[in-house]
Amino acid sequence: MEGLTLSEAEQRYYCDLFSYCDTESTKKVASNGRVLELFRAAQLPNDVVMQIMEQCGATRLGYFGRSQFYIALKLVAVAQSGLPLRVESLNTVKDLPLPRFVMTKNEQESRHTALYSSDADNSASYSGVIPPPPGRIQVKKGSVSHDAVQQRTSTDQQESTSPVVSPQQSPPTSPHTWRKHNRHPSGGNNERPLAGPGPFWAPFSEAQPGSSTSSDPIWSGHSPPPHQENWVSFADTPPTSALLAMHPASVQDQTTVRTVASATTTNEIRRQSSSYDDPWKITDEQRQYYVNQFKTIQPDLNGFIPGSAAKEFFTKSKLPILELSHIWELSDFDKDGALTLDEFCAAFHLVVARKNGYDLPQKLPESLMPKLIDLEDSTEVGEQTGEVGYSSSPAEAPPSKSPSMPSLNQTWPELNQSSEQWETFSERSSSSQTLTQFDSNIAPADPDTAIVHPVPIRMTPSKIHMQEMELKRTGSDHANPTSPLLVKPPELPEENKMSSSVKFTPGNTVNGYSSSDSYTSDPEQIGGTVTRQRSHSGTSPDNTAPPPPPPRPHPSHSRSSSLDMNRSFSVTPGQQQAGVVAYPPAVPPRPQPSQGAGPHVHRPVDAEGLIAHTSTSPQQIPEQPNFADFSQFEAFAVSGVNKEEDDEIETHSEVLQVEKPPDSASSLRVAKADGRVEDKAPANVPTSAGKGTTPLAPPPKPIRRRLKSEDELRPEAEEHTQKTGVIAAVLASQPSIPRSVGKDKKAIQASIRRNKETNTVLARLNSELQQQLKDVLEERISLEVQLEQLRPFSHL
Amino acid sequence: MAVCIAVIAKENYPLYIRSVPTENELKFHYTVHTSLDVVDEKISAMGKALVDQRELYLGLLYPTEDYKVYGYVTNSRVKFVMVVDSSNTALRDNEIRSMFRKLHNSYTDIMCNPFYNPGDRIHSRAFDNMVNSMMMQVC
Numbered sequence: 001m002e003g004l005t006l007s008e009a010e011q012r013y014y015c016d017l018f019s020y021c022d023t024e025s026t027k028k029v030a031s032n033g034r035v036l037e038l039f040r041a042a043q044l045p046n047d048v049v050m051q052i053m054e055q056c057g058a059t060r061l062g063y064f065g066r067s068q069f070y071i072a073l074k075l076v077a078v079a080q081s082g083l084p085l086r087v088e089s090l091n092t093v094k095d096l097p098l099p100r101f102v103m104t105k106n107e108q109e110s111r112h113t114a115l116y117s118s119d120a121d122n123s124a125s126y127s128g129v130i131p132p133p134p135g136r137i138q139v140k141k142g143s144v145s146h147d148a149v150q151q152r153t154s155t156d157q158q159e160s161t162s163p164v165v166s167p168q169q170s171p172p173t174s175p176h177t178w179r180k181h182n183r184h185p186s187g188g189n190n191e192r193p194l195a196g197p198g199p200f201w202a203p204f205s206e207a208q209p210g211s212s213t214s215s216d217p218i219w220s221g222h223s224p225p226p227h228q229e230n231w232v233s234f235a236d237t238p239p240t241s242a243l244l245a246m247h248p249a250s251v252q253d254q255t256t257v258r259t260v261a262s263a264t265t266t267n268e269i270r271r272q273s274s275s276y277d278d279p280w281k282i283t284d285e286q287r288q289y290y291v292n293q294f295k296t297i298q299p300d301l302n303g304f305i306p307g308s309a310a311k312e313f314f315t316k317s318k319l320p321i322l323e324l325s326h327i328w329e330l331s332d333f334d335k336d337g338a339l340t341l342d343e344f345c346a347a348f349h350l351v352v353a354r355k356n357g358y359d360l361p362q363k364l365p366e367s368l369m370p371k372l373i374d375l376e377d378s379t380e381v382g383e384q385t386g387e388v389g390y391s392s393s394p395a396e397a398p399p400s401k402s403p404s405m406p407s408l409n410q411t412w413p414e415l416n417q418s419s420e421q422w423e424t425f426s427e428r429s430s431s432s433q434t435l436t437q438f439d440s441n442i443a444p445a446d447p448d449t450a451i452v453h454p455v456p457i458r459m460t461p462s463k464i465h466m467q468e469m470e471l472k473r474t475g476s477d478h479a480n481p482t483s484p485l486l487v488k489p490p491e492l493p494e495e496n497k498m499s500s501s502v503k504f505t506p507g508n509t510v511n512g513y514s515s516s517d518s519y520t521s522d523p524e525q526i527g528g529t530v531t532r533q534r535s536h537s538g539t540s541p542d543n544t545a546p547p548p549p550p551p552r553p554h555p556s557h558s559r560s561s562s563l564d565m566n567r568s569f570s571v572t573p574g575q576q577q578a579g580v581v582a583y584p585p586a587v588p589p590r591p592q593p594s595q596g597a598g599p600h601v602h603r604p605v606d607a608e609g610l611i612a613h614t615s616t617s618p619q620q621i622p623e624q625p626n627f628a629d630f631s632q633f634e635a636f637a638v639s640g641v642n643k644e645e646d647d648e649i650e651t652h653s654e655v656l657q658v659e660k661p662p663d664s665a666s667s668l669r670v671a672k673a674d675g676r677v678e679d680k681a682p683a684n685v686p687t688s689a690g691k692g693t694t695p696l697a698p699p700p701k702p703i704r705r706r707l708k709s710e711d712e713l714r715p716e717a718e719e720h721t722q723k724t725g726v727i728a729a730v731l732a733s734q735p736s737i738p739r740s741v742g743k744d745k746k747a748i749q750a751s752i753r754r755n756k757e758t759n760t761v762l763a764r765l766n767s768e769l770q771q772q773l774k775d776v777l778e779e780r781i782s783l784e785v786q787l788e789q790l791r792p793f794s795h796l
Numbered sequence: 797m798a799v800c801i802a803v804i805a806k807e808n809y810p811l812y813i814r815s816v817p818t819e820n821e822l823k824f825h826y827t828v829h830t831s832l833d834v835v836d837e838k839i840s841a842m843g844k845a846l847v848d849q850r851e852l853y854l855g856l857l858y859p860t861e862d863y864k865v866y867g868y869v870t871n872s873r874v875k876f877v878m879v880v881d882s883s884n885t886a887l888r889d890n891e892i893r894s895m896f897r898k899l900h901n902s903y904t905d906i907m908c909n910p911f912y913n914p915g916d917r918i919h920s921r922a923f924d925n926m927v928n929s930m931m932m933q934v935c
Contacts, residue, residue: 307910314911322919325911329922337908362921 006070014070021069035069042076052076280365282349290345304338310347317351323360327351330364342369797887798895799863800824800879801927803903805915806872808832812918815879816931828877831857831865835875838867852900853893868896874903895930902926 006014021034039049056071078084282290291301297313298305305313307328314324331347332339339347346368354360803812815824834857854867859882868876876899880887902923906912909920 307908311910321911325909325919326921328909328911329905329920332908335905335908337910362925 006074010074014073017073018066018069035072039072039076042080044076044079048079052079280349280353280361280367282345282367286349286352287345290348291341293348294341294344301341304336304340305344307337307339310339310344314347314351317355319351319354323354324351326360327354330360331368333364333369797880797884798878798930799881800828800877801899801930802828802877802879803899803918804828804832804835804875804877806874808875811874811916812923812927814924814927814931824879827860827863827865827879831867831877832875834858834865835867835869835877839869839873853896855889866892866896868900870900870903876900876903898926898930 017038021038036049039052042049044052052072052075055075056068293313294301294305297309310328311324314327315321317324319327327347327350330350331343333343333346334340346364349368350360798816800813800815802810802814805811810828813825813828815821835854838854838857852868852870854869857865857867857877859865861882863882864880866878866880868878870876876896878892878895878899880892902920903918906918906920906923907914912918912920
């Protein structure tokens, strides 16, 4: 072999080819198979190939060493240039263009060469595959075939350089598809099946005078820049061969492939471009046909075809369901269960291809990918017309769409990922909010409209009480704090619920129930159907009120808290927030034993009574119990002995008499503050009794005790004869008895309630202490046992 | 990297089972079958009213000496069971979760296919590819 001088470009090129053929990575020998494929891809007659092989010495050696390979490549270039094959010509022919192989340049795509190897044989068969335009393609291709081999090769190159996009992505798929398709539309172009986008040898594409402008944009952006540049440089070499004569434009342009001026008509361009992606390329006629079919299902071209309609339609094609399912998977790009026009065309195209015997690709070919919204490739503009041949039919694709395939490919994974993210979001969102459903039980069934029957579960009967009071207030038409609520019913329903719930909660710390109560205390309905309110509580989905704090363990606050509510209302007229604020203070007064936990049923009545009282003087309400207590205390102080119901009545009557309101109130409060289970020494009673008019004098304990005794006494016979004349004196000193019987009664009931409350409180305390006692005893026992166990050892 | 991935329908018949081709494919089938009991147990433990709040990812169903079984249930009671090699300690819980999420997404895509009848065996290539990507790479 004579020495082979290669230009730098050639050197690089050959090196790449060699490495491509070097499947075994020997770096020395190119595998015969690959080399043969390569030569076949050169589209040279077989005898020429044999000649080449002989001349390069491979036949002698039996394998293709690097030098042989290079020589062979050079000879291929020579042959393609139309020059006779002579070994001498290796070095003599100057400016020989690089050998053209109808395969993608990219190493990655070298796999594809296998596909292409068979292309030349199958080119003719394609024409019949695609129904609409086959004949036309054939004709066009035939016309192309008239041209010299160069022309063909040029077209090949054009096709090979089909703008298809991102080589990185398509290559993996196309090889598979191409292998399966033994029949490739060759049309006039043997080459073909390009399908694979891949980097094409730019020089070849540039050489294509007929390079369609359409392909230009595609090419430009898609071929790997480095390659492109390399290849571009080739184009720069002044062409001397006949082939190069075809490149006048390219030479002039000296730009990327894209700029190659195409002498061919746009038809040829289209034809060529359409032949590129065969069989996946959709021609115009096909596209139109698909669009018409789409219209029969969905007149709106921008609309969707639902999955069911598409299923029926494609089932008519008599393909097996499994394949249709796969076609759907491929074509439903956005996985939405519906087909857009692009998706539909892709699906239809696949169906057609399949019916014609083509195997389905694993992945959707780029040409069939629906154009997403303007994906601006880095590429330049490229005419949109150029894209006619591509799946983005001009009818649909907005002109602004550039060959977006590559970007499609690039964006799709992102979309996929985003869809995954979205799906994850949706997953998370599946966790429903845990709406507190506590009020379902609480829906009060009390049919009473006027009277709000406190729900037993509810810890805050006081709310009901409050409602009643509100009712009363509204009835009494006072400028009560609740009235503002009524005034603004629309706004308040929620606010009230919130506020009332909040109000209730601090007072009663009955959260679960308070919320429901809050709903019931809808001011709108206060005047009307309180029960309706209650019913709402259960059904109100609007649990916007923050979950109320755990209910207080004292269910018997109703009265006191209600009174507190009254106070809060009185204090903060119209200000629900204030009411809320005022509420917390209501908590401390909890241990108001005087405010006995009267029966709930009574409460409404009491509430009314209280309301009546409060109507006149809200201030009196909170004081009423005090008064009651006070009077009780006083009565006790006077009597110094057990009280009777009469006393209580008297005391209640005295409630009205603010004998010593401040003192009594304070004493009461003090009493409550000190409210303990401890029983005050009875001795205090006499002392207090002795004091008579100074109920304050006796320490709280005695008062407490008195209350307790009162409670105890209350359940006893109502009628107790006064034991001492003191009581009589007390009675005598209570001229207020006849004054307002109604108020007395209410006061009595209030005091009853309070006492009962106190009762329960004390009972609870008692039980708790008992429990503690038990625990302590158990501990003690256990300790003793341990001690005994240890004792024997102590002797050791 | 899972050793076996299975999709079980609501009625507890398999829609899709794929194992890394080893000799014990039947063993994996058996494992998946027994894991269904655990799945049901976990589902029922949540209570009827809390279906919405039930976490889709069930977590480790039960470990054996060779492998661990993870479960995932959709709201339509389609179960995904994944068997993972115990020696593969690099797999963390959130990775398992992401794998299940991908499975769920792919399953949803299959459901969107009008040609797929719910209840049929799954023959989707896309699904296969996705599952293959998650299976142990046995070279």
